Amino acid sequence: MGVYAVGVSAQAITIRKKLSLIMKARKRERRRYSKPTGEDYVFRLFVAGDEPNSSQARANLARICEEHIKGRYKIDAVDVLKDAAAAHKNNVLVTPTLILIKPLPKITLLGNLNDTRQVFAALRLTGDGR
Numbered sequence: 001m002g003v004y005a006v007g008v009s010a011q012a013i014t015i016r017k018k019l020s021l022i023m024k025a026r027k028r029e030r031r032r033y034s035k036p037t038g039e040d041y042v043f044r045l046f047v048a049g050d051e052p053n054s055s056q057a058r059a060n061l062a063r064i065c066e067e068h069i070k071g072r073y074k075i076d077a078v079d080v081l082k083d084a085a086a087a088h089k090n091n092v093l094v095t096p097t098l099i100l101i102k103p104l105p106k107i108t109l110l111g112n113l114n115d116t117r118q119v120f121a122a123l124r125l126t127g128d129g130r
Contacts, residue, residue, distance in 0.1 A: 041065070041073040041123075042102040048095040049081045053112045057096035060113035068125055 045061060047054030058077065065073045080087040080095055090099060100107040100123055113119050 039072070039103045041069055041100065042076070043073065044076045044078060044090070044099045044101055046078050046080055046087055046090070046092045046095050046097040046099075049079060051095070054096050056112040056114065057098065060116075060119075061098060064113070064116065064119060064125075068120075 043061065043065075045057060047057060061075060065075065078086045080092065087093075087095075092099075094110050096110070096112060098109040098113065100109075107122055109119065109122055119125075
């Protein structure tokens with residue numbers, strides 16, 4: 001019985017160490033993916049020339065950024081008709097596609113960004129400019 005108790009004890013210590021490492025890793029991830037406040041945003045918008053949905057996506061993104069994160073964003077528009085390699089590199093199959101590059105986590109949105117509430121939710125924006 002004494003040997004069994006020592007074995008459990010050693011096992012419990014090993015489990016405790018593993019749990020400690022897991023908890024530290026989760027804590028780092030939470031810090032890394034914390035809700036952005038006051039950070040700069042970097043967007044990459046993939047469009048197909050001046051097609052209606054692409055033009056609408058450009059306008060909607062510019063409006064949302066100007067109204068809610070004014071001065072804290074950068075939009076990199078990529079025309080897939082001119083730069084297909086960039087679309088391939090970013091695994092873009094549909095246009096318009098918006099990729100939030102920064103802050104992490106990286107998020108991909110498809111469509112013309114008409115539904116402002118869904119765009120806010122996906123990009124972790126709030127109505128108070130954060």
